[in-house]
Amino acid sequence: MSRVIETWKFRPHPLLANAHMQTVFGLRWPQRAAPYAAQVHHVTLEDGDQLALHEDAPFGDAEEAPSILLLHGLSGGYDSSYMCRLVERLTPRGYRVFRLDMRGCGAGEGIARKPNHCGRSEDVASALNYIAELYTDSPTTLIAFSMGGTLALNMLAEAGEMRVGNFERALMICPPIDLFSVERHFRTLLGRPYDKFFVKNIWAQVLRRWKEFPDTAPKTIPSRPKRLRDIDDMVIAPTGGFDSAEQYYTKTQPGPKLEAIRQPVTILFSKDDPVVPFAPLFDYPHSSSVETIVTSHGGHLGFLGQPGLDADIRWIDWRILEWLEDPSCSFADSKAIEQACSR
Structure with a gap:
């Protein structure tokens, strides 16, 4: 130890x-x-x-x-x-x-x-x-x-x-x-404002990347997700070779x-x-x-x-x-x- x-x-x-x-x-x-x-x-x-x-x-x-x-x-x-x-x-x-x-x-x-x-x-x-x-x-x-x-x-x-x-x-x-503890915390009353802060910033990054590299973007651009976990499921996991946000958290924490x-x-x-x-x-x-x-x-x-x-x-x-x-x-x-x- x-x-x-x-x-x-x-x-x-x-x-x-x-x-x-x-x-x-x-x-x-x-x-x-x-x-x-x-x-x-x-x-x-x-x-x-x-x-x-x-x-x-x-x-x-x-x-x-x-x-x-x-x-x-x-x-x-x-x-x-x-x-x-x-x-x-x-x-x-x-x-x-x-x-x-x-x-x-x-x-x-x-x-x-x-x-x-x-x-x-x-x-x-x-x-x-x-x-x-x-x-x-x-x-x-x-x-x-x-x-x-x-x-x-x-x-x-x-x-x-x-x-x-x-x-x-x-x-x-x-x-x-x-990473699971962070995700759970972001669902709480005290953690939710930070989740919103990161969603706003990270989604803006995602949109700029899709504009810079159109072939990486989906055919229909979705509206901004409500939670960071949604971005992990929708964007981070598939581009990183993970099946889901859960697998992403498991393998990278x-x-x-x-x-x-x-x-x-x-x-x-x-x-x-x-x-x-x-x-x-x-x-x-x-x-x-x-x-x-x-x-x-x-x-x-x-x-x-x-x-x-x-x-x-x-x-x-x-x-x-x-x-x-x-x-x-x-x-x-x-x-x-x-x-x-x-x-």
């Missing part, structure tokens, strides 16, 4: 302690983004589809600089707030940052005929191998958010002890572990595969995540390579902390930096945490 730390001292912003406020304001909190300055690479996959990979060079642009691969969540992309913030945090500290747009997402629209889904683990492996070809001496750390973490966990479970590219370790933040992971992974969750239930994290055995950390609060990708403890209230960003800059640092090291929070 992995080491499981059930609590860690995250202190939510006093005006944003509610899980839904953490989630919504975590996405919408104002920020001044630096001008886009990335170099875009197109990673060609075996089936002919392509991924867009955005490279932001570190200050000094040393070829041997460590690389970071960032994976976005469902309906996200290279311009998601958490992706942009980390570029601004990491490049001045000497990291080369790659933001991956999964199939049909962000700048990936128009270069992939097939949609992204939780089983596209080979796409993550292709990005890691591509980075290793560009910078052979650059160790690569993977940081994944929400659904991006699901893809990455599947990839690592399938890889076993085989190193993919120059991969060294990974941090997964709020990844769906059990990473929970049953956590025991197969043999490379260093840290999974960070909040107990009050209103989008992805955290409880399944404890329903499956983990290998000793998987460290699991759960905070009491934080919402889904929110983690807006108390003012004055860090340079700004984006608590998760500063913990990521600490985790990166000290490989021996554990999120569970309470002394290190208290010292970091007092800086």
Whole structure:
């Protein structure tokens, strides 16, 4: 079994302690983004589809600089707030940052005929191998958010002890572990608004893909489905080679595969995540390579902390930096945490 730390001292912003406020304001909190300055690479996959990979060079642009691969969540992309913030945090500290747009997402629209889904683990492996070809001496750390973490966990479970590219370790933040639990949650009163949010965004992606590749569209374009599961049944499952949404969830959820992971992974969750239930994290055995950390609060990708403890209230960003800059640092090291929070 992995080491499981059930609590860690995250202190939510006093005006944003509610899980839904953490989630919504975590996405919408104002920020001044630096001008886009990335170099875009197109990673060609075996089936002919392509991924867009955005490279932001570190200050000094040393070829041997460590690389970071960032994976976005469902309906996200290279311009998601958490992706942009980390570029601004990491490049001045000497990291080369790659933001991956999964199939049909962000700048990936128009270069992939097939949609992204939780089983596209080979796409993550292709990005890691591509980075290793560009910078052979650059160790690569993977940081994944929400659904991006699901893809990455599947990839690592399938890889076993085989190193993919120059991969060294990974941090997964709020990844769906059990897809059935997410689907059930989206049927509840508290989960329904998030289901509607994703349906609106994902259906818009589907329509744009059908317009770009008319031969992939049905003869009659249906009206927008009411639930995300309907999109999974109608679009994701058949294009991914699955018989149904149920088979898709069964084959692509990473929970049953956590025991197969043999490379260093840290999974960070909040107990009050209103989008992805955290409880399944404890329903499956983990290998000793998987460290699991759960905070009491934080919402889904929110983690807006108390003012004055860090340079700004984006608590998760500063913990990521600490985790990166000290490989021996554990999120569970309470002394290190208290010292970091007092800086």
